[in-house]
Each structure stands twice: as structure tokens, then as C-alpha cells.
Amino acid sequence: MSVPTTASSGPVVRAEDVRVWYGTERGPVRAVDGVTFDLRPGEILGLVGESGCGKSTLGRGLLGLLPDGAKMDGALEFRGENLLTLSKRELAERRGVDLGMIFQEPLTRLNPLMRISEHFRETLRTHEPGLSKAEMDRRALDVLRRMGIPPTRYRSYPHEFSGGMRQRLMIALALVLRPAFVVADEPTTALDVLVEAQIIRILHDLRREFETSLLLITHNLGIVAEACDRVAVMYAGEIVEIGDARQVFSDPQHPYTRELLRSTISLSTTGLHYIPGAPPDLVEPPPACKFHPRCPDAMQVCATRWPAPVQLPAGSRAQCWAAEERNRLIRLTEDERRPLERRELSVADEA
Amino acid sequence: MASAAQGSLPRYVVQRLLLMIPMIWVVVTVVFLLLRVAPGDPVSASVGGRLSEEELDRRREALGIDRPLWQQYLEYLGDVARFRFGESLSDNRPITSIIIDNGGATLTLTLGAFLVALVIGIPLGLVAGRRRDSAADVGIRLFGITSYAVPVFVTGLVLVLLAGGTGWPTYDIASPITKFQVEPVTHILLVDALIAGDMGAVGDVLQHHVLPCLTLGLLLCGVFIRLVRVNLLMTMKGDYVEAARARGIPERYVVRRHAFRNALVPLITVLGLQVALTLAGAILTERTFNWPGLGTQLVDYLNARDYPAVQGLVTFFAVIVVVTSLIVDIVNALVDPRVRY
Ligand SMILES: Nc1ncnc2c1ncn2[C@@H]1O[C@H](COP(=O)(O)OP(=O)(O)OP(=O)(O)O)[C@@H](O)[C@H]1O
Ligand code: SF4
Ligand SMILES: [Mg+2]
Numbered sequence: 001m002s003v004p005t006t007a008s009s010g011p012v013v014r015a016e017d018v019r020v021w022y023g024t025e026r027g028p029v030r031a032v033d034g035v036t037f038d039l040r041p042g043e044i045l046g047l048v049g050e051s052g053c054g055k056s057t058l059g060r061g062l063l064g065l066l067p068d069g070a071k072m073d074g075a076l077e078f079r080g081e082n083l084l085t086l087s088k089r090e091l092a093e094r095r096g097v098d099l100g101m102i103f104q105e106p107l108t109r110l111n112p113l114m115r116i117s118e119h120f121r122e123t124l125r126t127h128e129p130g131l132s133k134a135e136m137d138r139r140a141l142d143v144l145r146r147m148g149i150p151p152t153r154y155r156s157y158p159h160e161f162s163g164g165m166r167q168r169l170m171i172a173l174a175l176v177l178r179p180a181f182v183v184a185d186e187p188t189t190a191l192d193v194l195v196e197a198q199i200i201r202i203l204h205d206l207r208r209e210f211e212t213s214l215l216l217i218t219h220n221l222g223i224v225a226e227a228c229d230r231v232a233v234m235y236a237g238e239i240v241e242i243g244d245a246r247q248v249f250s251d252p253q254h255p256y257t258r259e260l261l262r263s264t265i266s267l268s269t270t271g272l273h274y275i276p277g278a279p280p281d282l283v284e285p286p287p288a289c290k291f292h293p294r295c296p297d298a299m300q301v302c303a304t305r306w307p308a309p310v311q312l313p314a315g316s317r318a319q320c321w322a323a324e325e326r327n328r329l330i331r332l333t334e335d336e337r338r339p340l341e342r343r344e345l346s347v348a349d350e351a
Numbered sequence: 352m353a354s355a356a357q358g359s360l361p362r363y364v365v366q367r368l369l370l371m372i373p374m375i376w377v378v379v380t381v382v383f384l385l386l387r388v389a390p391g392d393p394v395s396a397s398v399g400g401r402l403s404e405e406e407l408d409r410r411r412e413a414l415g416i417d418r419p420l421w422q423q424y425l426e427y428l429g430d431v432a433r434f435r436f437g438e439s440l441s442d443n444r445p446i447t448s449i450i451i452d453n454g455g456a457t458l459t460l461t462l463g464a465f466l467v468a469l470v471i472g473i474p475l476g477l478v479a480g481r482r483r484d485s486a487a488d489v490g491i492r493l494f495g496i497t498s499y500a501v502p503v504f505v506t507g508l509v510l511v512l513l514a515g516g517t518g519w520p521t522y523d524i525a526s527p528i529t530k531f532q533v534e535p536v537t538h539i540l541l542v543d544a545l546i547a548g549d550m551g552a553v554g555d556v557l558q559h560h561v562l563p564c565l566t567l568g569l570l571l572c573g574v575f576i577r578l579v580r581v582n583l584l585m586t587m588k589g590d591y592v593e594a595a596r597a598r599g600i601p602e603r604y605v606v607r608r609h610a611f612r613n614a615l616v617p618l619i620t621v622l623g624l625q626v627a628l629t630l631a632g633a634i635l636t637e638r639t640f641n642w643p644g645l646g647t648q649l650v651d652y653l654n655a656r657d658y659p660a661v662q663g664l665v666t667f668f669a670v671i672v673v674v675t676s677l678i679v680d681i682v683n684a685l686v687d688p689r690v691r692y
Binding site: 065093097100101103108110111127173 | 589590591594595596597599601602604612613686687688
């Protein structure tokens with residue numbers, strides 16, 4: 001078992017300028033493109049953004065679970081230790097105990113030929129070889145009980161459980177080793193709303209019971225508002241805005257965050273708002289601000305110079321020229337401030 | 352739900368047993384009709400010229416082929432239901448004794464072939480799947496395709512040529528002296544030799560098995576290589592394999608416990624499906640190696656147009672296929688808990 005090397009107030013996970021790209025025939029797909037964030041003990045960070053913007057890639061990269069042909073670069077620390085310099089085996093040893101993962105599809109994530117008990121024993125035996133069988137079963141049954149799975153089901157096979165139960169099994173399986181950091185990649189997308197609420201409550205209570213830090217990837221902004229301390233908004237491989245969840249939601253600084261919030265269904269709006277256009281191709285993303293072809297606030301500068309992430313007075317961090325200008329952090333020239341013309345927009349859109 | 356799934360295994364077996372009846376009925380009917388639409392009169396075809404005209408008529412009557420088709424059919428069904436397969440026309444042997452006398456040789460040949468196929472096919476398939484697109488993978492795939500595509504008698508011939516000059520036995524199930532000395536008890540020569548405790552005879556019989564089993568085994572092993580390889584590639588990409596990695600299970604256990612095991616499950620089903628191919632291959636193998644099995648008998652009786660014998664043997668083959676498919680289903684249910692629904 002690893003011992004925290006930094007004071008407990010220090011971040012559990014620190015990612016700096018993390019990049020992940022997949023090699024394809026068309027060239028590298030830059031799925032994660034310079035992501036920086038940290039996660040404190042017991043904190044829940046929501047990660048949102050349109051489909052294909054690199055959320056799962058980032059989540060997997062944090063655990064070293066990328067497929068062959070994917071490359072990763074930057075700095076990634078777990079309790080002060082650089083994960084990217086570890087060997088494959090050393091990283092595998094961290095998984096499960098230090099770094100956990102909960103996947104989207106609970107139905108297919110358990111080995112159909114193995115009983116639930118065997119899943120637990122295999123996991124516990126791998127990381128704590130000294131445990132007796134009785135001790136392993138006690139530990140497993142303890143987490144299962146917390147997840148509301150009766151002990152009578154311990155020897156059952158995965159197919160004998162419902163989707164919601166299987167997701168709770170997956171969570172129990174991830175938590176039995178009490179990892180300090182867990183990535184939950186859309187853990188409720190495959191489940192119905194009532195089960196979803198239940199799972200989210202369980203995840204939310206984790207920090208109290210296990211002091212687990214959670215990276216919660218989701219498409220559901222309601223869940224973020226309810227369960228997350230902070231939120232990171234991802235667009236085309238970049239975190240375009242990150243900050244306190246309530247703060248970001250009540251006063252979004254980045255136009256993409258604003259549009260994303262507007263596009264969720266709310267009772268007060270009629271009709272559905274959506275962001276025109278589609279997320280860019282990550283082999284050849286637009287230059288400078290990657291959102292500029294779709295941004296309603298786009299200016300000349302947005303298409304020519306990349307906006308570096310800056311800490312804003314409101315507390316959040318965003319990478320957007322308009323936000324910097326609005327917060328009086330920079331002064332743009334008349335030329336730079338000129339709105340990007342529609343024609344240019346549509347051309348860029350088609351490119 | 353859990354208890355229902357566990358308690359349903361006996362019910363499942365009974366269900367599958369009952370299902371066998373219509374399957375066998377269909378097979379039996381098809382065999383019956385196929386032999387009836389073939390032109391010509393089986394009696395004159397098989398023993399014509401050797402017997403007097405009255406004797407031939409007597410035989411036709413005894414066979415019942417002078418009566419309407421539906422009567423013959425019902426009678427045949429009744430016979431099959433009572434496991435009575437009748438006698439051959441050309442040499443008056445009861446079909447059951449043909450099966451007993453010659454079935455043993457076919458049984459050991461096919462079991463040996465399956466063994467060869469599994470022992471060669473599974474490891475090669477696993478290696479190919481693990482090292483996808485490596486030189487080993489390409490080589491193994493080529494080997495698999497070739498062994499499946501080359502006709503049995505060509506493989507047999509090549510093996511015989513390779514063995515030529517070494518004195519290794521290249522035909523029949525045993526040397527004449529072994530056949531003469533071993534007392535037939537079970538009519539499975541290998542088992543009889545073991546019962547007799549004659550290790551020289553056992554060795555002799557085993558030696559004779561090598562080339563035929565290899566020939567038939569190579570035909571099957573192509574199927575296994577392909578299947579195991581594809582299954583492994585699929586399971587290695589499987590969600591639960593990734594989930595096991597995410598729990599930090601060391602890669603070798605991920606491969607062994609999660610990927611291999613799951614990749615081999617469909618093999619059981621395919622094993623069952625290959626019984627038909629194996630029997631077909633066995634007939635050709637037996638011809639190539641002059642093997643005293645049912646395949647050789649079947650071909651002989653076909654050439655003699657001995658319809659009762661052919662009908663009996665084909666029915667027996669069909670029943671074997673149906674029964675193995677039943678066994679395969681039951682084994683499958685024991686191995687894979689999901690099947691028992
Ligand atoms: N194995 C791969 N090879 C090549 N490209 C990939 C691979 N996996 C993902 N990508 C690409 O990387 C980008 C990011 O994918 P990712 O799955 O991380 O997105 P996501 O934000 O999780 O989307 P979603 O919300 O739909 O789950 C996408 O453009 C995707 O096409
Ligand atoms: S930098 Fe410009 S284009 Fe990008 S989000 Fe801000 S305003 Fe829009
Ligand atoms: Mg995803």
C-alpha cells in the first residue's frame with residue numbers, strides 16, 4: 001500500500017499539460033491536447049463536454065489504460081509520484097489500489113464465467129497477497145453491503161444481476177481496495193433515471209466513507225451541479241474552463257460553457273437550443289482557439305492567436321480572449337476585437 | 352433468479368433430450384427418402400446375377416420393398432425406435448454387428464484426430480491471437496488455411512510418402528499378428544489390447560493410429576486455429592478484460608483467466624458442430640489408410656448398392672451427430688452459466 005508522500009491537503013492527482021494522441025492513417029488524433037488540473041483528497045471533479053472531445057481518453061490516460069498506438073506526454077503525478085515514467089508493470093500495480101475506474105457499460109464489464117466472489121478474490125489477492133480467504137470475503141461483503149447488495153448474492157454470476165446492480169457491483173469492486181482516486185466514465189449513462197440518482201448518491205457519499213477523489217465524466221450537467229465540487233469543461237481536447245461547479249454554472253466565463261449550459265433542457269425554455277456546427281476533427285483542429293468556428297463571440301484574434309488559460313477574478317480558469325478582455329486582463333487592439341465575419345465562419349466550418 | 356438458474360440444469364437436460372426425438376426423426380426420414388428416390392432395385396443391384404430369380408423375389412419380399420412407400424416408412428420408423436437396423440443385403444450381416452465390429456476403429460480414429468486438432472490447434476490459435484500480425488501469426492494462419500483446404504487424401508499421401516522408408520506403419524489399424532492375437536472384447540482394438548495387457552500390441556496399434564489421426568486431425572485443426580485466434584482477438588478487446596486491467600490484475604492473469612478462458616468457450620460448441628465434418632473426413636481418411644472402420648464399410652456397401660446397410664449406417668452416423676450435439680450443449684451449460692436460462 002502506498003503512503004501519502006505529501007501533506008493531506010496537497011493534491012492527490014496533478015496533471016500538467018497532458019497530451020494524448022492516437023496514431024491513425026490520417027495522422028495523429030490529438031484527443032487530449034494540453035490538459036492541466038489537480039484534484040484534492042475527497043474532491044469530486046466533473047468533466048463535461050460534447051461527444052468526442054476526449055473525456056474518456058483523458059480518464060483512461062490517467063490510469064494508463066490507453067490502447068496500443070496511443071501516446072501520452074506531459075506530467076501526471078499521483079501523490080507526488082510521476083506516473084508517466086513508471087513501467088507498464090509498476091503502473092498496473094497502482095491500478096486498483098491507488099487508481100480506480102468505473103466504466104459506462106456495467107453489463108459487459110464483469111467476466112461472465114466468474115462468480116462475483118471470484119472477481120473480488122482475484123482483485124484482493126492481486127494487491128494484498130497476504131489476505132486469508134475469509135478476510136477477503138469479509139472485505140468484499142462489507143463493501144457490497146454498503147452498495148446495497150445482499151450477501152446472499154455473493155456467489156452469483158454477473159448475468160443474474162440487473163444493470164443497476166451490476167454498476168453497484170462495479171463500484172464495490174473498484175472500492176474494495178479503497179483507491180485514493182477513481183475515474184467514473186459516464187457511470188450512469190446506461191441506466192434509467194431512478195437508478196442513476198441512486199448511483200450518483202453512492203458516488204457522492206464516497207468521499208465521506210472512503211475519502212476517494214473522483215473524476216466524474218458525464219453528459220448530464222444536472223449531475224455535475226448536484227454532485228460535483230468543481231467542474232472542468234472540455235472542448236476538442238482542451239479544458240476550456242475549470243472552476244467551482246456552482247460558480248461556473250451561475251457565471252460561465254467561456255462561451256462554450258455558456259452555450260453548453262443553454263443547450264440543456266430546462267423547464268423554462270421552449271424549444272431546444274443547440275450549438276451550431278459540430279466538434280472539430282481532431283486530426284486537423286482549427287488554429288488558435290479551437291472553438292472559434294462555432295463561437296458566437298468570435299473575434300479576429302480568436303482565429304489567429306491561441307488564448308492561454310488564465311485565472312479569472314471570479315475564481316475559475318478559462319482560455320478565451322473575450323473572457324480576458326471582459327475581465328480587463330488584456331487590451332485587444334481595434335483590429336483584433338473586430339468580430340469574425342459570418343463568411344469566414346462558414347468557410348472555417350466547412351474546412 | 353439465482354436459484355432458478357441453478358435448478359434448471361436437469362430440466363434443461365430433459366428439454367434437450369426431448370428435442371433429440373424430432374431431430375432424429377427428421378434425419379431418419381431424409382435418409383429413408385434419399386435412398387428411395389435413387390433409381391433401380393436394390394436387391395438386383397446388390398446380389399443380382401448371383402442368386403436365382405425366386406430367391407431375389409423372396410428377398411424383395413423380406414425387405415418389404417414390394418409394398419407401398421408409407422408402409423415401408425412406418426415400419427422403418429418402428430425398427431429405428433426399437434434400435435433394429437436390419438441386415439445388409441450383400442453379405443447378410445446384421446447392421447448392429449457391422450457397427451460393433453467396425454465402429455471401434457472409427458471411434459479411436461476420430462477421438463485421436465480431435466486430440467491432435469486440440470493439441471495443435473489451441474496453442475497455435477492462442478499464439479496467433481496474442482501476437483496478431485507478427486510473423487508467427489501469419490505463418491500459423493497460413494498453416495491453418497492449408498491444413499483445412501488440402502483434401503484429406505492428399506494430406507494422407509504426403510504423410511505416407513514422408514514416412515516411406517522409415518518402416519512406420521502406413522495402413523490398417525494394426526499389424527496382422529496383433530489383430531490375430533488380441534482377443535476381441537469391446538471391439539475397440541486399442542482397449543482390447545490394453546485389457547489383454549499386451550503392451551507390444553498397444554504400441555503397435557498406437558503406431559498405426561499416428562498417420563491417420565494426424566491426417567484427420569490436421570483437417571480439424573485449421574478450424575480450431577481460426578476459431579481460437581478470432582475469439583481471442585475479440586475477448587482481448589472485451590470490456591471485462593479492460594475492466595480487469597483497470598483493477599490492476601497483472602497482464603498474464605488478464606490473458607489467462609479472462610481472455611483465454613472466454614475465448615475457448617465457443618470451442619465446445621464448434622467441437623460439436625465439427626462432428627459431422629469429422630465423420631465425413633473419417634470416411635476419406637479410412638479409405639486412404641485402408642482403415643477397418645465404418646467409413647470403409649459405408650463406401651463398400653454404397654458401391655454394392657446395398658441400401659439396407661447404407662440406410663442403417665447413415666442413420667447411425669446421424670444419431671451420433673445428434674447425440675454429440677446434445678452432449679456438447681450439456682457441457683456448454685456446465686461451463687457457461689449464462690446458457691442455463
Ligand atoms: N482507439 C482510438 N483510435 C483513434 N482515435 C480514437 C480512439 N479512441 C478515441 N479516438 C478519438 O479520440 C477522440 C476522443 O474520444 P473520446 O472517446 O475520448 O471522447 P469522449 O469525450 O469520451 O466522447 P463520448 O462523450 O462520446 O464518450 C475522438 O475524436 C475519437 O474519435
Ligand atoms: S477565444 Fe474567441 S472564439 Fe474562442 S471562445 Fe473565446 S471568444 Fe470564442
Ligand atoms: Mg467517452
